[in-house]
């Protein structure tokens with residue numbers, strides 16, 4: 268089959284669409300997906316540069332999510348059949364014509380959702396659901412602060428929170444991103460270049476939950492921005508990994524700091540990828556099927572232009588996801 272391979276680690280230009288060995292037949296509990304499109308994630312940019320090696324046993328090929336059609340199912344898989352339209356959370360291997368994945372990491376693509384666009388969903392849905400809902404328990408009447416509201420994660424988080432009846436505050440570095448967040452239902456719009464998010468959240472009594480992509484750079488201020496009993500969910504480290512934590516502020520507010528990734532989670536068992544996928548399928552997927560939570564796609568590019576896809580995400584002008592479309596046949 269064809270897949271994106273790397274001519275060494277480096278810039279976007281090291282990626283080539285070239286011949287690789289076929290993944291073979293699915294093992295027990297696995298399915299083989301004929302890939303329609305793969306989503307681009309920040310982790311792919313790091314892996315391309317040699318800073319984020321795949322976990323043991325995962326494919327060396329980039330790509331943490333895809334959409335496509337089931338080509339074959341392995342022994343013991345009863346839920347999926349060849350021909351099913353699906354999208355899936357992967358540990359790697361999405362930038363390819365075919366990929367093997369444990370059946371528990373697969374989701375159906377509802378009829379009203381375009382198959383290519385569905386590649387925008389697995390990574391954002393699993394990240395937002397596991398942090399904001401399964402961990403932080405965001406519910407109606409609460410206030411969620413989403414940093415990087417225009418990001419792939421942010422545009423999804425806004426929709427999920429609004430559907431749960433929460434109020435949503437977002438930060439972004441430009442007005443067009445804030446405008447898009449407002450269209451998706453965010454009601455408190457903060458341009459972080461001009462406004463202090465701690466002061467703005469203070470006017471509303473603080474955030475019950477913060478979904479943070481900045482890590483160290485925002486740790487102190489995020490804790491300041493929390494309401495009593497608030498929960499900070501750190502999912503990105505764009506502002507660094509090390510910071511001082513003021514336990515006094517944390518204790519006074521009875522606040523919690525939580526940090527969690529997806530890729531290194533086990534496939535099955537407690538806190539696994541399958542656990543998250545099953546939960547969001549039960550509670551969120553109906554809203555995707557009825558069009559209340561939609562994939563937000565900035566660009567669909569042919570996968571042979573993967574380099575351009577990585578440059579786009581790196582350029583930070585995107586609103587929502589960048590997708591790489593795989594040639595069929």
Ligand SMILES: NC(=O)c1ccc[n+]([C@@H]2O[C@H](COP(=O)([O-])OP(=O)(O)OC[C@H]3O[C@@H](n4cnc5c(N)ncnc54)[C@H](OP(=O)(O)O)[C@@H]3O)[C@@H](O)[C@H]2O)c1
Nearest residue numbers: 309394414415417418419420439440480502503527528529
């Ligand atoms: N833990 C997990 O399981 C998991 C899974 C997937 C993704 N992630 C992480 O989640 C984050 C978002 O991922 P993504 O794929 O949605 O990325 P993305 O679309 O590339 O978005 C990154 C965003 O960061 C924003 N940003 C930059 N500086 C900022 C600042 N000072 N304050 C607020 N926002 C700022 C940029 O928007 P502006 O133009 O507004 O600055 C941009 O929208 C990344 O850090 C990624 O690594 C974590």
